[in-house]
Amino acid sequence: MTLAEAARIAGVSRATVAGWRRTLPGFPAPTQGVGAGAVFGRAAMVVWLRVVGKLTVPVGPPSGVLVLRGSGPRSRTVRVEDAALVLAEDAAGEDCLSGWTAPEDADALAGLLDGSTTVGVGRLTVPGARPLAVLGSLRIAGREQPGAGGLLVKLVWPAGLRGTAARFGGVAHHAVLYSGAGAGCGCVRHACGGVTRQP
Structure with a gap:
């Protein structure tokens, strides 16, 4: 999962996720690549986003x-x-x-x-x-x-x-x-x- 994909599921911009990577503790380590081209494990990213309160699971019924x-x-x-x-x-x-x-x-x-x-x-x-x-x-x-x-x-x-x-x-x-x-x-x-x- 790229930073852009993480931004899409969190409902924020890619720049915001890049800022979280620099400032918030526990951001997942990349599984491959470095810098802007880094790729992260999907499961690890989703867990981290939920732990820091950046991703919520809908509680209401779907449409x-x-x-x-x-x-x-x-x-x-x-x-x-x-x-x-x-x-x-x-x-x-x-x-x-x-x-x-x-x-x-x-x-x-x-x-x-x-x-x-x-x-x-x-x-x-x-x-x-x-x-x-x-x-x-x-x-x-x-x-x-x-x-x-x-x-x-x-x-x-x-x-x-x-x-x-x-x-x-x-x-x-x-x-x-x-x-x-x-x-x-x-x-x-x-x-x-x-x-x-x-x-």
Whole structure:
């Protein structure tokens, strides 16, 4: 690992790492080379950076990724930080995804979900859950900016439209059971095992 690589994982400049090498105790010895061309052991460098408090391990959940599919070419991939996914236990309920997005992603969401077209989720990946897909009816239930930076968004959809994401997009099968008097599925299962929504 070079000084530039150490700088990249610590989120600082190469000059800052060179300064640490000169001033902080215990900086790893190079495994080969000298001066500016020195190469250091990756494991030793990571351990040293953590010991001196220059590298932290993220404690929050990793990002969720939401791939929205509108009619025609309208689609968008959105990162959702600190994603919280709450899934209904019955098809009559609503699922909810909330988390932080960049302002430009929130604006793109609002543009896609303007009410003139049905938007679904081609693929939703969040930590601790299988990849999901939603056939349609996605809507924004909340959007606020509590401080500077990103926007807190809340997206909801009918649980009955949620399913496991198929490998190449779409819903492979329903994730919740339909229950209740007169509740029916508006989808048809194909011989390949896929499910598509019937108009």
